[in-house]
Amino acid sequence: METSVVKESKTLKDSKWIGTALSIFFPCFGFVWAGQYKRGALWLLGLTTSAVLALALLATASVPAWVVFLFVILALGIQLFSYVKSYQRGRMTLKNWAILLAYGLTYYFAPLPTFFIAQAFRISSESMAPTLLGSAKNGQGDRVIANKLSYLLSDPKRGDVIVFDTSKVPNLAKIQGPGFWTYFTFRVIGLPGEDIEIRDGKIFANNHELGPEDWVPPISYVTAEDLSIPSPRTNVSTLEADEYLVLGDNSANAFDSRFWGGVPSAAIVGKVTRVYYPLSRLNSPLFPEEATSQSDLIP
Numbered sequence: 001m002e003t004s005v006v007k008e009s010k011t012l013k014d015s016k017w018i019g020t021a022l023s024i025f026f027p028c029f030g031f032v033w034a035g036q037y038k039r040g041a042l043w044l045l046g047l048t049t050s051a052v053l054a055l056a057l058l059a060t061a062s063v064p065a066w067v068v069f070l071f072v073i074l075a076l077g078i079q080l081f082s083y084v085k086s087y088q089r090g091r092m093t094l095k096n097w098a099i100l101l102a103y104g105l106t107y108y109f110a111p112l113p114t115f116f117i118a119q120a121f122r123i124s125s126e127s128m129a130p131t132l133l134g135s136a137k138n139g140q141g142d143r144v145i146a147n148k149l150s151y152l153l154s155d156p157k158r159g160d161v162i163v164f165d166t167s168k169v170p171n172l173a174k175i176q177g178p179g180f181w182t183y184f185t186f187r188v189i190g191l192p193g194e195d196i197e198i199r200d201g202k203i204f205a206n207n208h209e210l211g212p213e214d215w216v217p218p219i220s221y222v223t224a225e226d227l228s229i230p231s232p233r234t235n236v237s238t239l240e241a242d243e244y245l246v247l248g249d250n251s252a253n254a255f256d257s258r259f260w261g262g263v264p265s266a267a268i269v270g271k272v273t274r275v276y277y278p279l280s281r282l283n284s285p286l287f288p289e290e291a292t293s294q295s296d297l298i299p
């Protein structure tokens with residue numbers, strides 16, 4: 001009877017499923033449970049590398065969706081296989097508890113490598129319709145990827161669709177109030193140092209009319225005054241040396257630079273490069289080349 005109790009206790013202590021369960025919350029930690037530290041580190045390196053590659057490819061507009069899909073499958077396959085390999089006997093020694101604590105703090109509080117490459121966002125409004133659809137149009141809002149490395153070696157270009165932090169836009173931060181911040185997505189229209197004017201539905205930069213050849217969508221823009229909404233600026237905006245004027249493609253329904261001015265370069269998170277969800281909207285064009293008027297832009 002005494003021998004049976006000892007065997008039960010040992011079986012519970014060395015249960016294989018515990019390593020797999022730990023790996024669900026802490027990827028590849030099952031190898032630590034089994035005392036295979038180097039093997040666990042190699043599996044974690046492989047899993048992280050495949051995830052970083054998949055996200056980097058997803059954030060690169062020129063990469064076909066099927067290539068991205070293959071790398072996503074590879075990353076998921078490595079993770080699934082790590083669960084299988086984690087199904088082995090082990091025990092939580094004092095050393096393993098220390099590693100688990102350090103791993104957990106690092107995993108949940110330190111930024112992951114993918115954070116520095118790209119970030120996913122959900123479009124909630126119709127300010128950029130029909131280029132980007134909010135929840136009112138498709139029930140959930142487009143999910144997009146912003147490439148954070150886009151402007152590492154170059155500046156934003158006219159026509160780019162960008163994501164920026166509203167708390168770092170002075171006039172916008174005042175309107176929203178202290179302690180409030182979010183992310184907005186709009187198209188870059190005005191570049192640093194330019195005088196931007198909306199006149200007769202057209203955009204002028206330093207008195208030069210902008211069009212599709214300048215990567216400005218062929219839509220009819222309206223001024224803030226036309227919308228009868230109070231604005232701290234007129235329809236003429238002189239941008240500072242590090243400011244960008246951004247406008248929504250859905251000009252009649254966009255709370256954009258017409259109301260709160262330019263976006264400092266420090267506020268820009270990255271360039272939107274791809275719609276990745278819903279799948280019916282996968283790789284939707286970010287430039288509405290077919291649109292010729294404001295009415296064409298609102299489905």
